[in-house]
Amino acid sequence: MTKFNKILVTGFSQSNLDENVWAKIRELADEVVFEFTPDADCLLSRFNKIDKEFINSLPQLKYIGILATGSATVDYEYANSKGIVVSNIPGYATESVAEFTFAIILENLRNLKKAKQVARDGDFSGDGFSATEIKGKTFGIIGMGRIGVRVAEIAMAFGAKVVYWSRSRKEEIEAKGAKYESLDNVVSKSDFLSLHLNRVKELEGIIDEQQIKSLKSGMVFINVAPMELINLTALENQLKEGDITFIFDHPDEMNPEDVTKLSQYKNCVVYPPIGFVTKEARVLKQDIFVANIENFLREKASNRVS
Amino acid sequence: MTKFNKILVTGFSQSNLDENVWAKIRELADEVVFEFTPDADCLLSRFNKIDKEFINSLPQLKYIGILATGSATVDYEYANSKGIVVSNIPGYATESVAEFTFAIILENLRNLKKAKQVARDGDFSGDGFSATEIKGKTFGIIGMGRIGVRVAEIAMAFGAKVVYWSRSRKEEIEAKGAKYESLDNVVSKSDFLSLHLNRVKELEGIIDEQQIKSLKSGMVFINVAPMELINLTALENQLKEGDITFIFDHPDEMNPEDVTKLSQYKNCVVYPPIGFVTKEARVLKQDIFVANIENFLREKASNRVS
Structure with missing residues (x-):
């Protein structure tokens, strides 16, 4: 395996990777530097802007490794046009997010925060607690990528009927029992509706006013994907009606007034971004990050962004 | 279908069944009474004691229907010896308890109570939250009855390796990938260990001191079954060590000092009995209760206790 001459690290620091991971990276270059140097042939970045100008400032550059799933901060089209390979880390949190999705659904169904509180206060009666089951319900999934597939599999194990809409059909999950339907149908018939789409321009606002008005009374709407997918004004109006529950975990990416608007309703549950x-x-993310670099050096580039 | 002459209801009241269920029951007898009458030929009970003397006080008695899973309060052996059929309601809460088991596991893994709290307080950073996944872990199940089977199926969908011990092996779940092992092995190798045994005399204290000492560091021990299965002194000592987490939901069936002893530890999570x-x-329980009565009248008695 060939090596890089100089790896330039930008947008993150020593503490963002474990020491054993740095050890592996140091083996892949003669030098790893954290201060700008024009002769780097490998650039590692995270959420920082890598634009044309920056790319042009590194004439030896062959490879950009992004320590994140999102690649919107890197002008990868320009990089590609100059023969520079860009790799990111898709899917490292698939299991983590799929498990979190069920964690927050079940917490809501069973009213666990209150249950823990009353038990801590010495009330062991269980009075006033009721719940519904996932089993037998219609579980709608919008976006059947890696996370959507895992959420579908787990929902089916719980005994839910899974319906989904995605930009492309996934035979694998249909063979297991998930049913493809129109976006409108999935939205309007779901008892649980979970979004698992990436944020791309053409999907912004895809859950529009008409769809939000069509949500079933008593349903639970879960969004661990970007909030840009949803018409927030329509969502707020529906929360005001009080007949749906909305659970989300990316208040950090919204403007604060929008968070306040939604979370004033009892039937809106907000989590920090911990999916x-x-x-x-964390381990898988670092493994893929290093494997991407190694694969490029072996001329088998992986997880290319183009 | 024949009818009963008189149904005597004891140990519960009108409010314990929905009105449509009472309507069905009234169709199964000439009369339904809530005050003792010696000429009842059908007795409905719940948690109340039905002993020899009470059975002898009803010389026409043919059938006892228990509105519960537990039958320990009814002297069913004596009843059977007099030709009286006794039926109970096993399994009505299978799905409810299986889903609850994952609810409380995931709540703990993701620290959801705290997460909801910090988000409500406006901290959207996610700082300080970490978690582990169910996927890839060893999930031990003690007791492979109805609930154990469902917990096993869901655990496998989450990607766990399921090992189990039960008084009898269950081929059905082994065919799906669960592995039968000795009780000691299941206890000592599990990252998650969940008890799903009924309370019967010979199982009391089955999770003994030696087994509790063998629990893996960092593991999560869940008990939604009766606490009599566990040596509580050994459990308290292990909680004091601080390297396991224990989650349970039947403080109501324990003496209060034992609850206090366990729940003083941060790594002990207590819920009210809401599984x-x-x-x-609730609907399924009532349906089975009525079906048991109807089946007896059709001479196809169901869910017999003997």
Whole structure:
């Protein structure tokens, strides 16, 4: 395996990767530097802007490794046009997010925060607690990528009927029992509706006013995907009606007034962005990050962004 | 279908069954009474004591229907010896309890109570949250009855390796990938260990001191079954060590000092008894209760206790 001459690290620091991961990266280059140097042939970045100008400032550059799933901050089209390979880390948090999706659904169904509180206060009666089951319900999934597939599999194990809409059909999950339907049908018939779409321009606002008005009374709407997918004004109006529950975990990516608007309703549950925080996801993310670099050096580039 | 002359209801009242269920029961007898009458030929009970003397006080008695899973309060052996059929309601809360088991596991893994709290307080950073996944872990199940089977199926969908011990092996779940092992092995190798045994005399204290000492560091021990299965002194000592987490939901059936002893530890999570409270379980329970009576009248008695 060939090596890089100089790896330039930008947008993150020593502490963002474990020491054993840095050790592996150091083996892949003569030098790893954290200060700008024009002769780097490998650039590692995270959420920082890598634009034309920056790319042009590194004439030796062959490879950009992004320590994230999102690639919107890197002008990868320009990089590609100059023969530079760009790789990201898709899917490292698949299991973490799929498990989190069921964690927050079940927490809501069973009213666990209150249950823990009353038990801590010495009330062991169980009075006033009721719940519904996932089993037998219609579980709608919008977006059947990696996470959507895992959520579908787990929902079916719970005994739910899974219906989905996605930009492309997934035979694998249909063979297991998931049913493809129109977006409108999935939205309007679901007892549980979970979004698992990436944020891309043409999907913004895809859950529009008409669809939000069509949501079933008593249903639970879960969004661990970007909030740009949803018409927030329509969502707020529906929450005001009080006959749906909305659970989300990306208040950090919204403007604060929107968060306040939604979370004033009792039937809106807000979490911090912790869907992807498992130790396993952290390890997998770093493994893929290093494997991407190694694969490029072996001329078998992986997880290319183009 | 024949009818009963008189149905005597004891140990519960009008409010314990829905009105449409009472309507069905009234069709199964000339009369339904709530005050003792010696000429009843059908007795409905719940948690109340039905002993020899009470059985002898009803010389026409042919059938006892228990509105519960537990039958320990009814002297069913004596009843059977007099040709009286006794039926109970096993399994009505299977799904409810299986879903609850994952609800409380995931709540713990993701620290959801705290997460909801910090988000309500406006902290959307996610700082300080970490978690582990169910996927890839060893999930031990003690007791492979109805609930154990459902917990096993769901655990496998989450990607766990399921090992189990039960008084009898269950081929059905082994065919799906669960592995039968000795009780000691299941206890000592599990990252998650969940008890799903009924309370019967010979199983009391089955999770003994030696087994509790063998629990893996960092593991999560869940008990939604009776606490009599566990040596509580050994459990308290292990909680004091701080390297396991224990989650349970039947503080109501324990003496208060034992609850206090366990729940003083941060790594002990206590819930009220809400595993079985779903609306679906309530409906199913009542359906089985009525079906048991009808089946007896059709000479096809169901769910007999003997």
